[in-house]
Structure formats: C-alpha cells, structure tokens
Amino acid sequence: MIEWEFGPADVAGLRFAHSPMAEVVAGVFALRAVGGPHEAWRRRVAPELSRWPTFRAVLCGPLGYAPDFLTPPPHGSRPTFADELAEVAATPLDVVAEQVAAGWSGRSAPPEIEWFTRDPAAALARLVAEIRGYFEVAIRPLWPRLRAAAATEIAVRGRVAAEHGARRLVDGLHPRLGWDGAALQLRYPHKHGRWSLDGHRLTLLPTGFAGGEIYAMPDSPVGRTLWYGPRGFGNVWTAEAAPKADARLSALLGPTRAAVLTLLAAPHSTGDVAARLDLSAGTASHHLTTLRDAGLATASRSGRRLLYERTHLGDQLAGQ
Known part of the structure; x- marks a missing residue:
C-alpha cells in the first residue's frame, strides 16, 4: 500500500x-x-x-x-x-x-x-x-x-x-x-x-x-x-459525437432536451450545444433556457461566452 x-x-x-x-x-x-x-x-x-x-x-x-x-x-x-x-x-x-x-x-x-x-x-x-x-x-x-x-x-x-x-x-x-x-x-x-x-x-x-x-x-x-x-x-474511444441520454430521461423530457441536459455535465455555450447535437442555435437556446428556468441548469459568463451546466438537481435527474 x-x-x-x-x-x-x-x-x-x-x-x-x-x-x-x-x-x-x-x-x-x-x-x-x-x-x-x-x-x-x-x-x-x-x-x-x-x-x-x-x-x-x-x-x-x-x-x-x-x-x-x-x-x-x-x-x-x-x-x-x-x-x-x-x-x-x-x-x-x-x-x-x-x-x-x-x-x-x-x-x-x-x-x-x-x-x-x-x-x-x-x-x-x-x-x-x-x-x-x-x-x-x-x-x-x-x-x-x-x-x-x-x-x-x-x-x-x-x-x-x-x-x-x-x-x-x-x-x-x-x-x-x-x-x-x-x-x-x-x-x-x-x-x-x-x-x-x-x-x-x-x-x-x-x-x-x-x-x-x-x-x-x-x-x-x-x-x-x-x-x-x-x-x-471509455466514451473517448467511441465514434459517438455526444453522450447518449438515458431512455427514462428521454421519456420524461423528450429526446432532444434530455440530450442537452446530459451534455451539460460539463460547461457548454449555446454554440457548443448546437454543434455537438446538430441543432440550430435557436433550438439549442430554447432548450437551454427551459432547463435553466426549471432549475436543472445554471448559466455563468466566461469572457464573452455564456456557459451552461447542470445544477445538482440536474445531476440527480440525469443520474450522475
């Protein structure tokens, strides 16, 4: 030891x-x-x-x-x-x-x-x-x-x-x-x-x-x-572009919003989310705002970028 x-x-x-x-x-x-x-x-x-x-x-x-x-x-x-x-x-x-x-x-x-x-x-x-x-x-x-x-x-x-x-x-x-x-x-x-x-x-x-x-x-x-x-x-070596949302989380929030919440385990900007999930900037912004208003995500500014990440409640819902 x-x-x-x-x-x-x-x-x-x-x-x-x-x-x-x-x-x-x-x-x-x-x-x-x-x-x-x-x-x-x-x-x-x-x-x-x-x-x-x-x-x-x-x-x-x-x-x-x-x-x-x-x-x-x-x-x-x-x-x-x-x-x-x-x-x-x-x-x-x-x-x-x-x-x-x-x-x-x-x-x-x-x-x-x-x-x-x-x-x-x-x-x-x-x-x-x-x-x-x-x-x-x-x-x-x-x-x-x-x-x-x-x-x-x-x-x-x-x-x-x-x-x-x-x-x-x-x-x-x-x-x-x-x-x-x-x-x-x-x-x-x-x-x-x-x-x-x-x-x-x-x-x-x-x-x-x-x-x-x-x-x-x-x-x-x-x-x-x-x-x-x-x-x-282990996901580093897979071909998947973004982490998959749990099926139960997808059933609760819808697949796109669940994927956004899953992604927010680390800080992401609206542009990051749109690029990772192949969404328009408007769609990504809508889901991020909804998650923030629900207390599942928080936003903080880093330089010129507004970064979103999960709250502790968001972590619990995402099973982390």
Missing part, C-alpha cells in the same frame, strides 16, 4: 486540472496494456512508435518508468500542450539526465539513453520534438474528447463538493483509493511507501488514458499529482 499523509486541512487545498503531458505518458502506459476500450487506438499507434526512437527509449524502458520531469504539475486547470512542452524543455539538464538514466538502472541502455549523458541539451531537444510528433499522431485526434471528459469530471466533482463538502472530492474517486482521515491510501498489493505532501498541494488529474488505473507522483520536488480515469472515459 502507498500512503500519503493527508489530513482534513489538506482537503481544502485539493485542486483539479487536465494535463496534456499526463495524457501523453498515460497513453504510452496504455500501449503496453492488453485489451480495454482503446484497443483499436493501440493497433493504430503502436506500429508508429519506431518513428520516435528517443521517446520510445525514454518511456518504454525495461523498468516501466516515466521520468517525473515529463509531467510537471499544471499551473492552471487547463494548460495547453504547448505550455507544458515548453516547461519540459526548460527542465534543468542534470535533472533530465538523472531521471532518464533511472529508467534503465542496472540494464544495458541503448544509444538514445546514453545520449542524455553525453549531450543532454541535444538529447532533450530531440525528445521534445518527438513528443510533439507523437502527440499529433496519437493524442491530437482524440484531444477534444479527452478535454471534454476531463471537463465533465471536474464540473461534476465541483458540484458534489459544493453540495456535500470537500471530503466528497475523494470519496468514490477510484476503487483503489481510500482516506482514513490521516492519509490517502493507494491499495497496490506489491507497492509500498509512505510520503507527505511536503508543503505541496495535491493536484488531481482526470486522465482519459489512465483508464481503470490510478497513478501517483508522490515524491517529486516539483509537486504531488494523482492521475485517474474520469467517469465515462
């Missing part, structure tokens, strides 16, 4: 974010798995790995290790891939060389790994370029769905916490995660350790490619993160 010292006062410091680099690294973990909802994605992407030999050597080593510098804790809730990749590129070279070598400790390393010892600046530049190439092929086509799944998870968790208290952010997050009031417990039978937050806040990262797994970065000097699969992560 892995434990983090985590008292009630630490709960208030919990934050959520969606990290593109966490999706990159978790995607490589998914490539090593068998079966699951992303099997078709795996068959498409795995043969392409030879195009990125440095990336493959760093992340597909014999110890199954991913250097911490590749997944820095996000500074905001929605960092861009470019922002995170720039932070990776700015990692001190001694840290890069040390962490890359750790993935091959005790093993005969290939030339791509030895390069980080001889010329870490050039090796890091090559790694960054190959990460960019991998992202375009493996992650970019799924990015809108990965982002939407994370946004939905974060919105729902926030509403639950507002209704029931911050402790509910942890409850039900993952079957292997528990909290005894003094420590977060990750129930892995063959992994052991105990850490503290060491002055850091814990960032929860809903990561589509984490799937049914949960990953922890418990002792990095740059921060503490926990990656887990957001609810409905």
